[in-house]
Amino acid sequence: MVVGAGAAGGIVAEQLALSGLRVVLLERGRRQMFSETGHDELRSQRTTVLGNAFGPDDERYARLAQMADGSFQKVLPSEGAYNNIAACVGGGTFSYGAMAWRYMERDFRMRSVYGAPEGSSLEDWPIAYQDLEPFYTKAEWEIGVSGKAGANPFESARQKSYPMPPLPFNREATVLSAAAGRLGWHSFPIPMAINSIPYQGRPACIACPHCVGFACEVNAKNSTAVTTIPRAIATRQCELRTGCVASRIVMDAGSKAVGVEYFQDEKLYQQPSRAVVVSCSATESPRLLLNSATKLFPHGLGNNHDWVGRNLQGHAYSGASGLFDTDLFDGLGPAARVACCDFNHGLPDGLKGGAMIANEFIRLPYLFARTVPPQIPRWGLEHKRYVRKNYKRTLGVMGPVQEMPVFESRVELAPELKDHWGIPSLRISGHRHSHDVEVGTFIAGKCEEWLKEAGAISTWRSVAGRGVSGGQHQAGTCRMGNDPMTSVVDRYCRIHDLDNVYVVDGSVHVNNGGFNPSLTIQAIAYWASARMARELGSKG
Amino acid sequence: MNKGSGLNRREFVVGAGTLVVPLHAAAPLQTFSGDEARLVEALSEQVIPADDTPGAKQAGVLYYIDRQLAGPLRRFAATYHDSLGRLTTACRERTGRDFVDLAFTDQTKFLLDLEAGRIEKLDSFWRMVVDHTMQGFYGSPAHGGNREEVSWDMLGIRDLMEGHRH
Numbered sequence: 047m048v049v050g051a052g053a054a055g056g057i058v059a060e061q062l063a064l065s066g067l068r069v070v071l072l073e074r075g076r077r078q079m080f081s082e083t084g085h086d087e088l089r090s091q092r093t094t095v096l097g098n099a100f101g102p103d104d105e106r107y108a109r110l111a112q113m114a115d116g117s118f119q120k121v122l123p124s125e126g127a128y129n130n131i132a133a134c135v136g137g138g139t140f141s142y143g144a145m146a147w148r149y150m151e152r153d154f155r156m157r158s159v160y161g162a163p164e165g166s167s168l169e170d171w172p173i174a175y176q177d178l179e180p181f182y183t184k185a186e187w188e189i190g191v192s193g194k195a196g197a198n199p200f201e202s203a204r205q206k207s208y209p210m211p212p213l214p215f216n217r218e219a220t221v222l223s224a225a226a227g228r229l230g231w232h233s234f235p236i237p238m239a240i241n242s243i244p245y246q247g248r249p250a251c252i253a254c255p256h257c258v259g260f261a262c263e264v265n266a267k268n269s270t271a272v273t274t275i276p277r278a279i280a281t282r283q284c285e286l287r288t289g290c291v292a293s294r295i296v297m298d299a300g301s302k303a304v305g306v307e308y309f310q311d312e313k314l315y316q317q318p319s320r321a322v323v324v325s326c327s328a329t330e331s332p333r334l335l336l337n338s339a340t341k342l343f344p345h346g347l348g349n350n351h352d353w354v355g356r357n358l359q360g361h362a363y364s365g366a367s368g369l370f371d372t373d374l375f376d377g378l379g380p381a382a383r384v385a386c387c388d389f390n391h392g393l394p395d396g397l398k399g400g401a402m403i404a405n406e407f408i409r410l411p412y413l414f415a416r417t418v419p420p421q422i423p424r425w426g427l428e429h430k431r432y433v434r435k436n437y438k439r440t441l442g443v444m445g446p447v448q449e450m451p452v453f454e455s456r457v458e459l460a461p462e463l464k465d466h467w468g469i470p471s472l473r474i475s476g477h478r479h480s481h482d483v484e485v486g487t488f489i490a491g492k493c494e495e496w497l498k499e500a501g502a503i504s505t506w507r508s509v510a511g512r513g514v515s516g517g518q519h520q521a522g523t524c525r526m527g528n529d530p531m532t533s534v535v536d537r538y539c540r541i542h543d544l545d546n547v548y549v550v551d552g553s554v555h556v557n558n559g560g561f562n563p564s565l566t567i568q569a570i571a572y573w574a575s576a577r578m579a580r581e582l583g584s585k586g
Numbered sequence: 587m588n589k590g591s592g593l594n595r596r597e598f599v600v601g602a603g604t605l606v607v608p609l610h611a612a613a614p615l616q617t618f619s620g621d622e623a624r625l626v627e628a629l630s631e632q633v634i635p636a637d638d639t640p641g642a643k644q645a646g647v648l649y650y651i652d653r654q655l656a657g658p659l660r661r662f663a664a665t666y667h668d669s670l671g672r673l674t675t676a677c678r679e680r681t682g683r684d685f686v687d688l689a690f691t692d693q694t695k696f697l698l699d700l701e702a703g704r705i706e707k708l709d710s711f712w713r714m715v716v717d718h719t720m721q722g723f724y725g726s727p728a729h730g731g732n733r734e735e736v737s738w739d740m741l742g743i744r745d746l747m748e749g750h751r752h
Binding site: 085086087088089095096097104124254255377410411412414415416424425426427429430431433434437438 | 632633634635637639641654657658659694713716717719720721723724725726728729737738740741742743746747749
């Protein structure tokens with residue numbers, strides 16, 4: 047039984063089904079079609095002012111989020127502080143930007159390389175890059191990633207190239223690439239889970255201007271909704287049940303799960319199962335564990351040592367925008383095409399970790415109008431003139447700055463707030479580590495340098511603050527480790543104290559790298575599935 | 587997808603010029619009274635005024651806000667009713683006139699004072715109006731604003747957006 051048909055759950059379901067096991071794949075959202083949501087900027091995963099295009103809905107879900115003054119406020123899924131991940135078949139991958147990065151060798155042993163800064167629970171992973179390498183390769187070929195092997199000199203060793211060539215540079219990537227060369231940096235095409243050529247029976251990207259935040263109109267974006275999940279169903283070993291909201295994992299009197307309880311169409315069901323895989327995201331997975339308390343596990347499953355929901359991380363996105371005196375916008379999506387990894391590690395002044403930096407996805411008109419430089423008025427004729435003159439002359443370069451884990455950054459149950467089905471909701475609290483701001487400031491400076499070298503006539507920075515972490519790259523809340531006292535799951539994603547409950551998603555990340563996390567989530571899904579298939583298969 | 591039809595919305599409207607329906611037929615209001623609507627329209631025009639290219643009024647931003655306050659943004663409807671009333675009162679007290687009757691530059695001056703927190707406590711409401719106006723002007727025409735895709739035309743991306751508008 048797999049709960050959550052997203053980036054990881056869609057892979058685990060397929061792999062277990064291929065091994066001959068019967069799989070029920072539970073998803074609270076539904077299967078969505080491009081035609082339902084289209085290219086509506088105001089109701090996308092990027093801009094949610096009119097609601098979440100891909101769920102969850104504002105009517106049935108809510109959370110409590112900590113505000114800057116420390117108080118808690120009720121927030122809806124379409125509001126930023128909710129820290130939403132899409133709830134539909136494919137999960138976040140159905141509408142993601144599809145950057146498909148491998149973390150670097152050093153990302154798996156951050157504590158050994160740098161030491162933990164005060165106030166951080168920074169730790170090494172119990173697995174190494176080399177353990178995951180074959181599974182990164184598997185993810186790249188099974189999901190479908192376009193890229194240029196060897197183009198990034200900082201990438202850790204790979205055994206196989208990408209299955210597709212990279213998407214071609216657009217105008218701004220060409221300009222930025224030349225500028226990086228003049229600075230002595232090493233730019234290369236971003237690896238993307240987007241078809242650059244027809245692959246697995248689906249067409250190549252048509253370079254539309256809407257990419258991140260939208261479903262793909264030609265299915266060239268490689269979500270689990272169009273890759274592993276249909277293949278899982280085709281084995282006839284996997285049944286996908288949508289509109290199913292898991293309320294708790296059902297345990298026997300001891301440490302063995304016997305099934306999952308869930309709501310569908312307002313009715314409560316129980317599905318017996320030999321094993322339960324929780325793949326609901328780094329906010330919803332801990333919620334399900336915490337809502338499944340028993341006599342033996344009174345604080346929630348896997349939580350006897352108070353680690354479930356801890357170390358909530360995301361990325362402290364920082365960067366810069368630059369204004370040019372010529373049009374660099376050519377409308378070719380996904381505009382994000384060029385990156386440098388010169389600043390992922392080895393930063394000066396004792397800075398730990400870092401970020402890859404890349405040009406941004408196309409800023410659609412509303413978002414552009416809301417992100418004018420600080421000296422421009424927020425409204426009125428001057429604002430309008432600025433937007434009109436500079437829409438095609440503005441470039442953004444950003445990096446997902448690796449966050450130092452903070453034990454107090456967390457999700458926990460909010461018993462006073464329940465969702466539509468009466469299941470206790472979450473509350474999210476804590477703050478980023480001060481070190482993240484230092485690294486963010488450094489990265490923003492490098493982004494400005496890049497833009498200036500490319501010819502920007504003015505630049506302005508954006509550095510992440512110390513607010514609550516999480517976001518769409520949420521991770522860390524069911525940490526993987528060898529020691530049951532200081533982690534939730536073992537190196538194969540099984541909860542330490544339990545016989546047959548696994549967490550497979552970004553929750554298990556010990557830290558979140560300086561990269562978009564989806565390919566790592568998926569590599570771990572392949573890694574954990576291989577072990578699970580052996581264990582569960584051998585028991586007959 | 588309908589990229590092959592070769593007929594975009596503007597050409598269709600021109601081609602259908604014999605129809606008696608005017609381009610800006612007044613849509614029925616769902617949220618605002620007539621007075622509220624005139625005030626919201628004037629406020630939105632301050633956010634995005636007409637110059638060489640259309641502003642918020644011509645883009646139908648009023649109808650975007652009116653419709654959303656009866657839909658996905660209904661949780662803000664009460665704030666609008668209350669704040670528009672307070673703004674009207676505050677404007678009369680300060681200037682002796684209704685906001686919509688002030689000269690454009692006097693409206694701007696009043697709003698700058700309001701934004702700076704010097705009038706009532708309406709600065710957060712004004713920020714909401716600014717945001718909703720941007721949504722209605724720059725977002726998809728499907729929601730009642732951005733009529734004739736005036737903002738996409740202004741940015742020179744009409745063809746790009748229409749090629750992938752679904």
